[in-house]
Amino acid sequence: MTTMNILKTFTAALVATAAAMSASAFAQQPSPDAALIRHGEYLARAGDCMACHSAAGRKPFSGGLAIESNLGTIWSTNITPSRRSGIGGYSEAQFADALRKGVRADGTHLYPAMPYPSYAKISDADVHALYVYFMKGVAPVDDAAPVTQLSFPFNQRWGMALWNWAFVSDKPFAIPAGMSAEAQRGAYLVEGLGHCGSCHTPRGIAMNEKAYDGSDARFLSGGALNGWSVPALRGIPKWTREDIVDYLQTGRNAKASVAGEMTSVVFNSTSHLSDADLGAIAAYLQSLGTTPGAPAQKAATTDTAARLTAAQHLTLGERLYLDNCSACHVVTGQGAPRVFPRLDGASVVNAADADGLVHVILAGAKTPSTAKAPSVLPMPGFAVRLSDDEVAALATFVRGGWSNRAGAVDPGEVRKVRATVTAK
Structure with missing residues (x-):
């Protein structure tokens, strides 16, 4: 091969490599919508769309979550860009109306299980980002969600127009004065x-x-x-x-x-x-100011911890606490920071209605796995181990121990909560 041919071959190779690199770089350039889609995804997280519009055994945003209400069971809808089962046929204006006014593309009113009274405050820019995300950043799912079928008169969705007129404002967000x-x-x-x-x-x-x-x-x-x-x-x-x-x-x-x-x-x-x-x-x-009429926090006393430590002449509730709870929540009711929650002064303990506390005792609880706290910390449920009378005695002790001053719990209350836990 002559020197000229070698130079031509080398030059052609350089040109081909440069073209390939240029094409690769062009291919790697994000689309104009990429940043908007990422922003829309973030806003969808802030709006907690995933929690209601996703259900176990179904694909994300395809609906099918049963939302229990005083009116009956409301099923969340498919909000993927499927034209058959989702919102793929919605224009941005129709999407905004569903989000802010609770009105579907076909003019049907949504039930306020969809929090459109709050979403009415979402800015135009954020509505646009959400629309782009759901149309271009979410995979379409043709699987239809169950249809909500409430009993009469709640199945008359036109009545929601009157409800909206009476109770909902579609005014945009007003920036509070006097705040940072x-x-x-x-x-x-x-x-x-x-x-x-x-x-x-x-x-x-x-x-x-x-x-x-x-x-x-x-x-x-x-x-x-x-x-x-x-x-x-x-x-x-x-x-x-x-x-x-x-x-x-x-x-x-x-x-x-x-x-x-x-x-x-x-x-x-x-x-x-x-x-x-x-x-x-x-x-x-x-x-924000504190809630009017909220009770002042009472100082914790050492009496409860002293009685539990002495472990003599205990009530049934005190004995049950020592046997089942003190290893984690300790005799002071203070628990362990970021591991075992405090019972002394806890809102769920001091609530006017004890059902939340009873539910936790029966069914247990566990922390979610998050990016900054990946470990899951579970509390076991005691539904099998403790009777209704025992749960009532334990809850009554916790609600009255240390600085807590909440009312006693009746076994009948426990029985009602147990029925819901068993049903789930």
Whole structure:
């Protein structure tokens, strides 16, 4: 081969390599929608869409979760971009109406198990990002979800138009005055996407939330959900900013661990939020005044710990606590920070309704596995080991021990909770 031919061959190889590298680099360039899809996915996490629109044995966002309500069972819908079974045929305007107004593309009204009264506050930019994510970042699933079939008159969905007129405002998010920029961001997340008021705000006779923003003292003042007393979030005077962030990020902190519905919220939603957004949520919650009429925290006494330590002339509840609970929660009721939750002063212990505490005693609980706290910390259930009378005695002791001053528990209450645990 001549020198000229060698040079030509070498030059051709260089050109081919450069072209291949250029093509590869071009192929690796993110699409214009990639960043928007990532942002939409983050917003979907903040809105906890996964928890309601996914069910065991079904693909993500394909619906099929049974949501129990006072009206009957409401089945979550398929929100994948399937044109057959999901929302693939929705325009962005129709998507926004479903999100903010609770109206499907065909004009049918949704039930407020879909938290559209809160989602009404989502900004246009965030609605657009969510739309792009669900249309381009979620895999379509043609598997249809079960259809909600409530009894008369609740199956008359047109009546939801009247309910919306009476109880829901579609006004956009109003930035609270007098707050730091951080707390204002927290207000947007808590009042809107996070829809925290859906569980933590009391409801009226028509199952309407009594308030939708922090300007009303009833907002986040506590409520009830599926037999559990839901604690107030206003001010959270017993918790530091770090306590709030830790709880939302890992499902545990130095004082408490998640249980009930909040376990799913942490696993699917809040554990995926940025440190900045979790800090903003904490700042907003702490900026709110405490719930009117909330009882003042009483000082812990040493009497309970002393009696348990002496282990003499114990009541049935005290004996059951020593035999079943003290190894983790110890005789002081303080537990172990970030491992075993504190019982002294715990909201689930001091709730007006003891069903949540009884449920935990019967069924147990476990923390979710999150990025910053991957280990799962389980508490065993005692439904098989303890009778209704024994659970009632144990719960009564815990609700009255240390600084706790909650009421006694009747075996009949335990019997009702046991029936729901057995059913599940």
